[in-house]
Amino acid sequence: MMHVDQEVLPGVEERGGAAPTETSRGNGDGAAVVVRGLRKSFGGQTVLDGIDLTVKSGETLAVLGRSGTGKSVLLKLIIALQCPDSGSIRVQGQEVTHLDLEAMNEIRKKMGFLFQHAALYDSLTVEENIAFPLKRHAKMADSERGDRVKALLSSVGMEGDLKKMPSKLSGGMQKRVGLARALALEPGVLLLDEPTAGLDPITSGEINELILKVQEEYDMASIVVTHDLHSARTIADRIALLHEGNVLIEGTFQDLEKSDNGFVSEFMKRDS
Amino acid sequence: MSHNPSIPHRLISQDAPQAPSFARATFTSVWGPINGFLEWFGELGLFAWQVLRAAIRRPFEGRELVRQFDEIGSKSLPLVALAGAAIGFVLALESRSSLVRFGAQSMLPAALVYSIIHETGPIVTGLVVSGRVGAGIGAELGSMKVTEQIDAIEASGVNPYKFLAFTRIVACILVLPLLTLAADFCGVLFGWLAETLAEPISFQRFINQGFVGATFRDFLAPTFRTVVFGLIIGMIGCFQGMRTQGGTAGVGRSATSSVVLSSLFVILADVILVKIILVFFS
Numbered sequence: 270m271m272h273v274d275q276e277v278l279p280g281v282e283e284r285g286g287a288a289p290t291e292t293s294r295g296n297g298d299g300a301a302v303v304v305r306g307l308r309k310s311f312g313g314q315t316v317l318d319g320i321d322l323t324v325k326s327g328e329t330l331a332v333l334g335r336s337g338t339g340k341s342v343l344l345k346l347i348i349a350l351q352c353p354d355s356g357s358i359r360v361q362g363q364e365v366t367h368l369d370l371e372a373m374n375e376i377r378k379k380m381g382f383l384f385q386h387a388a389l390y391d392s393l394t395v396e397e398n399i400a401f402p403l404k405r406h407a408k409m410a411d412s413e414r415g416d417r418v419k420a421l422l423s424s425v426g427m428e429g430d431l432k433k434m435p436s437k438l439s440g441g442m443q444k445r446v447g448l449a450r451a452l453a454l455e456p457g458v459l460l461l462d463e464p465t466a467g468l469d470p471i472t473s474g475e476i477n478e479l480i481l482k483v484q485e486e487y488d489m490a491s492i493v494v495t496h497d498l499h500s501a502r503t504i505a506d507r508i509a510l511l512h513e514g515n516v517l518i519e520g521t522f523q524d525l526e527k528s529d530n531g532f533v534s535e536f537m538k539r540d541s
Numbered sequence: 542m543s544h545n546p547s548i549p550h551r552l553i554s555q556d557a558p559q560a561p562s563f564a565r566a567t568f569t570s571v572w573g574p575i576n577g578f579l580e581w582f583g584e585l586g587l588f589a590w591q592v593l594r595a596a597i598r599r600p601f602e603g604r605e606l607v608r609q610f611d612e613i614g615s616k617s618l619p620l621v622a623l624a625g626a627a628i629g630f631v632l633a634l635e636s637r638s639s640l641v642r643f644g645a646q647s648m649l650p651a652a653l654v655y656s657i658i659h660e661t662g663p664i665v666t667g668l669v670v671s672g673r674v675g676a677g678i679g680a681e682l683g684s685m686k687v688t689e690q691i692d693a694i695e696a697s698g699v700n701p702y703k704f705l706a707f708t709r710i711v712a713c714i715l716v717l718p719l720l721t722l723a724a725d726f727c728g729v730l731f732g733w734l735a736e737t738l739a740e741p742i743s744f745q746r747f748i749n750q751g752f753v754g755a756t757f758r759d760f761l762a763p764t765f766r767t768v769v770f771g772l773i774i775g776m777i778g779c780f781q782g783m784r785t786q787g788g789t790a791g792v793g794r795s796a797t798s799s800v801v802l803s804s805l806f807v808i809l810a811d812v813i814l815v816k817i818i819l820v821f822f823s
Contacts, residue, residue: 350692370700371598377698388693390685402697405600450697 300359301326301458301490302347307356309342316342318514320356322492326457329484329491331501333536334511340494341385343511344460347492348380349373361457378406381451381489385463387443389435395422395446396431402453421449424486425479441472445479452483459483459491465500477503498537510536588702588780592710595703602708609712613674617720624669625724626731628661629653633735646740647750653732654751659763662725664811667770669724670717671803675778678709679799682782683792691783706779713775717767725764762818769814770807777803 300323307320316339324330332340345351347358349365358365365376389398399418403409409417422428425445435443444464451459464480465473477500484491484504495501501508502522509519510533518525518533525533633653640646682705685691694701733747781799785791 345692348696350695374698374700377696380696382693382696384689384693384696386688388689390690390693391688392681402699405697405699454697 300324301328301361302492303357303359304343304347305357305359307343307346307358308354309339309346309351310354315514317346317353317356320511320514320516322509322516322519324458324490324492326490327484327488328507329493329505331493331495331505331508332511333495333498333501333508335536336496338511339514340511341462344382344462344492344494347458348377348382348460378402378454379456380458380460381454381456383444383447383451383459383461383464385466387435387440387447389438389443389446389450391435393435394431395427395433395435395438398435398446399450399453402450406454417453421453422446424452424483425449439472441468441476444468444476448476448479448483452487455487457489459487459489461491461493461495463495464493465495465497473497473500476500480504584784585776585780588706588783589776591702592706592776592779595700596707598700598703602704605704605708606711609708610716612677613670613709613712614716614719617670617673617716618723620673621666621669621720621724622727624665625657625662625727628665628724629657629728629730629732630735632656632661632728633732634739637736637739649736650733650742650747650751651753651755653736654729654748654755655759657728657732658725658755658760660815662728663721663763663767663770664807666717666721666724667767667774667807667811668804670713670720670770671774671807672800674713675774675799675803676796678775678778679782680792680796682706682779683785683795686783686785687788687791701783706775706783709779710772710775713771713778714768715771717771717774718764721764721767766811766814766818769810773806773810774803777806 302322302324304320304322307317308315309317316337320343322330322332322343332343334340342351346353347360347365349368353366356366360376361379363376365373368376389395390401393401396415396418399421400414403414403417407414407417419428419431422431425448427442427445427449430438430442430446435446438446448461448464451461461480465476468476480491480493481504491504493501493505505522507520508522508525510517510525512532518528518530525537528534528537633649636649636652636656637646640649640652682691685705691701691705694704729748729751730744733742733744736742736747737744778799781795781802785795787794
């Protein structure tokens with residue numbers, strides 16, 4: 270079932286796991302998202318074993334790794350859809366691992382989340398999907414909200430599809446609407462879970478361009494989980510490669526290409 | 542392990558030291574379902590607490606509540622009315638032959654009205670709604686769960702316990718008594734129709750005979766019993782839906798379990814509430 274124990278998330282005392290990489294060290298001053306010693310296991314299986322990451326405002330970090338290495342779990346922990354076993358997550362300076370639901374919802378308003386399959390509300394039209402967070406969190410008149418929805422849809426190239434139901438949209442169109450919904454409250458942090466998964470190369474390219482455009486427009490910190498190395502190279506400033514529950518390497522795309530680590534070389538070779 | 546080849550291996554493997562493991566296996570097979578049942582109840586209690594906590598905080602999701610009134614109330618009305626009409630018609634036909642045998646056919650309107658208002662109307666409405674609405678809520682929320690739509694609601698800073706569960710539970714609670722009234726009315730109307738086909742009687746006379754000696758209390762307690770049925774149907778449908786796991790197969794399981802469990806608990810609640818009503822309202 271849903272996490273009914275979410276009201277008070279577990280406190281964080283211990284640090285642990287692998288030693289942080291050079292780029293993730295430091296206290297994270299001025300950073301939009303700081304993750305320290307994050308651990309998460311399911312049953313007896315440890316998925317994240319002491320992750321350390323820092324993402325600054327205006328920066329895009331791509332998180333790569335094999336299937337099942339906990340990339341999507343990392344995003345869900347940052348937005349508190351799941352509870353960590355231990356570790357610290359700070360979003361815009363605020364620790365989120367032991368907030369109550371009300372306080373967490375305030376933080377969530379500062380974050381946008383694009384789900385892997387867009388997760389549009391299938392009983393609502395495209396327009397209503399985008400208006401959903403605005404209706405609940407933004408104090409604005411109906412006409413103003415309507416204009417905002419149209420502007421958001423226009424920014425993702427979907428201005429003509431206001432009244433369509435999500436089931437009538439292609440995968441790429443759903444991702445665009447999902448992105449517009451994630452941007453509705455002008456978040457400071459954008460979390461993107463496999464934004465190009467299941468899309469053809471042309472649509473993937475369009476989504477990548479769209480992400481670059483919105484990053485430029487909104488100047489926010491982004492964390493992109495992806496398998497798509499081409500996408501990571503296009504949209505990310507830095508890349509973190511997860512392996513066996515830890516950040517194996519973190520750096521620019523060129524840093525990863527130059528790495529002499531066997532797994533990194535293999536990963537870059539297979540995906541390219 | 543070496544053993545005498547003249548003794549079958551099967552006999553060696555079933556010797557005395559196996560007895561404790563047999564007892565343990567028996568205990569596990571008995572305790573497992575009991576433990577699962579208790580866990581289910583514990584989780585249901587936590588879920589109800591979350592919904593209650595969400596209910597007392599703003600915003601109150603009025604628009605979604607109205608939408609659920611329409612989904613759960615208006616769209617269940619034809620089925621409930623049809624079920625009520627069928628029950629009234631059949632009850633009149635069946636009762637007539639019995640009452641004629643004892644020379645008490647003049648009692649038919651009273652017997653019919655009493656039976657429908659006291660028991661048949663509420664329980665038929667409860668079971669029909671648990672079938673239609675329980676399955677609908679379980680499948681809809683289950684589908685939203687496996688497609689991450691509930692996560693998306695939560696990620697956008699909205700409490701899904703309020704937006705999804707509270708609105709549906711309140712709609713079920715408020716709509717059930719109204720649907721029961723519709724089932725009662727259709728049952729009495731079609732009971733009269735069945736009676737008048739056999740022996741013509743005016744509707745006014747039928748009603749006068751039917752409600753002779755009846756008080757408002759006879760009508761009120763059984764109808765408001767369905768408030769509890771609404772609570773059960775809404776709560777179990779939402780709970781089963783929001784704990785769905787395992788893709789589309791999980792959605793099917795949630796829909797089925799919502800119907801089965803809500804029907805079961807409606808029947809159990811009916812038995813308990815009838816006893817309570819007899820004690821306090823007779």
